[in-house]
Amino acid sequence: MSEPLTLRELDAIGVGRLKGVGDKKLESLGSVGVESVLDLLTTYPRRWVDRTNEARVSDLEPGHEALVLVSVRKVTKRVTRNRRTMVNVVVGDGSGRLHIVFFNQPWRERQLTEGLQIAVYGKPDVYQGGLQMTNPIVDLIGDRTGRIVPIYPQSEKAALNTWEIAGWVEDALQRCAARGIADPVPAGVRARLGLIDRHDALRKIHLPDTMRDKEIARRRLAFDELLRVQTVLVMRKRALERDSLGIRHVVDGDLTGRLRAALPYELTAAQRRAIDEIEADLAGPHPMHRLLQGDVGAGKTLVAVSAMLVAVQGGHQGALMAPTEVLAEQHATGVRRLLDGVTVADPGSLFGERQLRVELLTNRITGNQRKDVLAGLADGTVDIAIGTHALIQDAVAFDSLGVVVVDEQHRFGVEQRAALRAKGDGDVVPDVLVMTATPIPRTAAMTVYGDLDVSVLDELPPGRIPISTHWANGPLMEEAAWATVREEVAAGRQAYVVCPLIEESEKLEVASAQDTYERLAAAELHGLRLGLLHGRMSSADKEAEMDRFRAGALDVLVATTVIEVGVDVPTATAMVILDAAPFGIAQLHQRRGRVGRGQQPSTCWLVTAASEDPDATNPRVDALVASTDGFELAEVDLELRGEGTIMNTAQKGRSDLKLASLRRDRELVALAREVAFELVDADPLLESNPVLLDELRLLFSADDEAFLFKS
Numbered sequence: 001m002s003e004p005l006t007l008r009e010l011d012a013i014g015v016g017r018l019k020g021v022g023d024k025k026l027e028s029l030g031s032v033g034v035e036s037v038l039d040l041l042t043t044y045p046r047r048w049v050d051r052t053n054e055a056r057v058s059d060l061e062p063g064h065e066a067l068v069l070v071s072v073r074k075v076t077k078r079v080t081r082n083r084r085t086m087v088n089v090v091v092g093d094g095s096g097r098l099h100i101v102f103f104n105q106p107w108r109e110r111q112l113t114e115g116l117q118i119a120v121y122g123k124p125d126v127y128q129g130g131l132q133m134t135n136p137i138v139d140l141i142g143d144r145t146g147r148i149v150p151i152y153p154q155s156e157k158a159a160l161n162t163w164e165i166a167g168w169v170e171d172a173l174q175r176c177a178a179r180g181i182a183d184p185v186p187a188g189v190r191a192r193l194g195l196i197d198r199h200d201a202l203r204k205i206h207l208p209d210t211m212r213d214k215e216i217a218r219r220r221l222a223f224d225e226l227l228r229v230q231t232v233l234v235m236r237k238r239a240l241e242r243d244s245l246g247i248r249h250v251v252d253g254d255l256t257g258r259l260r261a262a263l264p265y266e267l268t269a270a271q272r273r274a275i276d277e278i279e280a281d282l283a284g285p286h287p288m289h290r291l292l293q294g295d296v297g298a299g300k301t302l303v304a305v306s307a308m309l310v311a312v313q314g315g316h317q318g319a320l321m322a323p324t325e326v327l328a329e330q331h332a333t334g335v336r337r338l339l340d341g342v343t344v345a346d347p348g349s350l351f352g353e354r355q356l357r358v359e360l361l362t363n364r365i366t367g368n369q370r371k372d373v374l375a376g377l378a379d380g381t382v383d384i385a386i387g388t389h390a391l392i393q394d395a396v397a398f399d400s401l402g403v404v405v406v407d408e409q410h411r412f413g414v415e416q417r418a419a420l421r422a423k424g425d426g427d428v429v430p431d432v433l434v435m436t437a438t439p440i441p442r443t444a445a446m447t448v449y450g451d452l453d454v455s456v457l458d459e460l461p462p463g464r465i466p467i468s469t470h471w472a473n474g475p476l477m478e479e480a481a482w483a484t485v486r487e488e489v490a491a492g493r494q495a496y497v498v499c500p501l502i503e504e505s506e507k508l509e510v511a512s513a514q515d516t517y518e519r520l521a522a523a524e525l526h527g528l529r530l531g532l533l534h535g536r537m538s539s540a541d542k543e544a545e546m547d548r549f550r551a552g553a554l555d556v557l558v559a560t561t562v563i564e565v566g567v568d569v570p571t572a573t574a575m576v577i578l579d580a581a582p583f584g585i586a587q588l589h590q591r592r593g594r595v596g597r598g599q600q601p602s603t604c605w606l607v608t609a610a611s612e613d614p615d616a617t618n619p620r621v622d623a624l625v626a627s628t629d630g631f632e633l634a635e636v637d638l639e640l641r642g643e644g645t646i647m648n649t650a651q652k653g654r655s656d657l658k659l660a661s662l663r664r665d666r667e668l669v670a671l672a673r674e675v676a677f678e679l680v681d682a683d684p685l686l687e688s689n690p691v692l693l694d695e696l697r698l699l700f701s702a703d704d705e706a707f708l709f710k711s
């Protein structure tokens with residue numbers, strides 16, 4: 001047994017076998033998800049304290065934040081007059097004494113026992129002649145020696161402290177020393193990327209000699225996490241390509257050319273690039289699996305229609321699936337307008353051709369109309385189907401589905417995409433284009449959509465004037481928003497008012513929209529022609545109201561979130577978003593994208609409740625005020641929300657990123673993806689790298705990644 005230890009072997013050794021882990025500690029560790037030595041070794045320190053580099057108490061200066069390493073001398077607790085608990089602690093090092101007070105943290109009395117070594121970070125003030133810190137950050141160090149002390153996530157509840165964890169980790173690492181720990185990254189790749197050996201990295205992250213050591217270790221271990229994710233994604237991508245037979249579409253046919261010729265504008269360079277990338281996929285033998293990212297208004301619809309026409313010109317059908325009925329309806333209107341007058345060959349008819357047929361299929365299409373659409377889909381006389389989930393119901397059969405476009409990926413599950421793909425005939429899998437108007441940063445896209453190819457529309461059609469955005473912090477400033485609306489209307493233009501979103505109940509949402517409508521009609525926007533649009537109206541009523549707005553018979557459209565996407569009225573130049581605070585950056589950006597579509601400058605007001613603090617900021621609102629670039633905003637969003645939200649559907653459980661960050665480790669994400677392609681393309685089933693393959697099998701679930709477990 002001299003082979004290095006694999007992660008699977010480390011996972012098979014219970015932590016109970018380590019020195020000092022008895023039944024009670026075993027239970028504590030279990031309660032924080034640490035059962036095996038592997039779990040323990042991948043419980044990384046959350047901070048490291050450099051003993052040689054910290055201030056001594058005598059170096060502290062009032063008003064300057066600093067870290068000191070001290071021992072606890074005395075702890076007392078009392079309750080203040082206004083019933084707050086106050087824990088007073090005297091700490092010190094050889095150079096002097098420091099007072100610490102904790103308010104409302106009664107448990108500190110139990111935590112900070114006399115003699116304990118702690119690291120204290122905070123801002124000292126002068127108090128009664130001495131120095132005092134209030135509510136500083138405290139890390140327990142215990143009796144650890146060494147220059148750099150790792151601080152592990154501690155759990156008061158589980159009764160685990162950092163020095164215990166550090167001790168067990170050290171014991172575990174010592175026991176691994178004889179055999180070493182297996183490394184899945186080939187030596188050549190390590191050398192090229194300047195990555196240290198994995199065993200070394202594990203030692204250095206837990207027991208670094210210098211702060212630089214642990215940085216080098218972190219880089220290596222973060223790379224491992226990313227490499228695993230990327231390898232799975234790349235294998236999934238290659239497996240899909242290998243296992244499925246696609247249609248070789250006719251890309252130089254008649255229809256796409258005619259569409260282009262009929263457009264009243266030139267394609268943007270980005271649209272041309274995306275169409276070329278898509279057509280290259282469509283012409284190939286494997287089914288396309290591509291993501292089209294583009295900001296609101298970048299012109300995705302045209303790219304999607306062009307892709308569907310490729311299918312149609314080869315005698316196949318196209319389908320566009322949207323997340324809501326309203327959106328599907330809007331797409332149908334838009335696509336019909338684009339394809340008005342386009343004909344397709346029809347040998348059976350008198351003139352040898354017929355009008356290209358676009359049909360809508362949602363749950364609102366019922367009775368004979370539905371029968372008619374279904375029959376047309378089945379016999380191939382419907383060329384393009386636009387709909388909601390209704391399109392993937394069992395009863396829907398296509399004659400020959402060639403290209404599927406899925407709009408707004410984030411609301412569609414992977415399963416639904418799969419169901420739609422399965423609508424192809426026989427063994428042939430349709431090509432799939434996923435569109436999203438919520439741009440996500442490149443590195444995040446590589447991870448979340450890592451099994452897709454990505455096309456980006458990073459350019460808006462010419463002539464768009466950036467929207468100027470303002471924050472109305474409370475009713476006083478809200479008045480300025482209404483003034484904008486009145487001015488725009490007086491100048492012959494139009495405005496949207498977006499009503500608060502009430503997630504719990506559509507009924508409440510409608511009631512609130514009605515209130516807003518009545519209030520505005522009676523007061524702020526008195527005398528203007530107001531329309532109301534909400535989710536409980538029939539689609540005919542909605543359509544009628546939209547038509548009136550489009551035709552200029554209404555000045556202001558008061559609407560719930562139904563106008564989120566797809567509405568296109570170039571003369572609308574003002575938008576007031578009420579109660580903007582709860583919305584995410586992407587949602588606000590989407591809504592705002594409804595203005596700024598014409599020749600005149602547009603304005604968007606984001607209204608939030610007044611804050612008591614006049615200096616209060618709202619980072620999301622600030623971001624929107626500062627930028628109209630969806631990709632830039634996506635970066636900010638990732639920064640603000642962290643990757644958790646992005647990753648949660650893509651990765652879960654043990655394949656989580658513990659060290660790697662999609663924000664900070666952009667370079668590593670790209671490198672990991674590159675290496676993953678290199679490894680998989682040289683050896684599709686990873687037969688020559690059993691260590692890596694075994695790690696993937698260990699850390700990813702069989703349900704999600706069936707292909708890993710084949711063969």
Ligand code: ADP
Nearest residue numbers: 265266267268295296297298299300301302461
């Ligand atoms: P998206 O779906 O990406 O938000 P749309 O496809 O709805 O954007 O397009 C937004 C608007 O831009 C539409 O009115 C469309 O007709 C117009 N448009 C699309 N491409 C161009 C172009 N190349 N030049 C000018 N206008 C364009």
Ligand code: MG
Nearest residue numbers: 300301565566
């Ligand atoms: Mg669109």
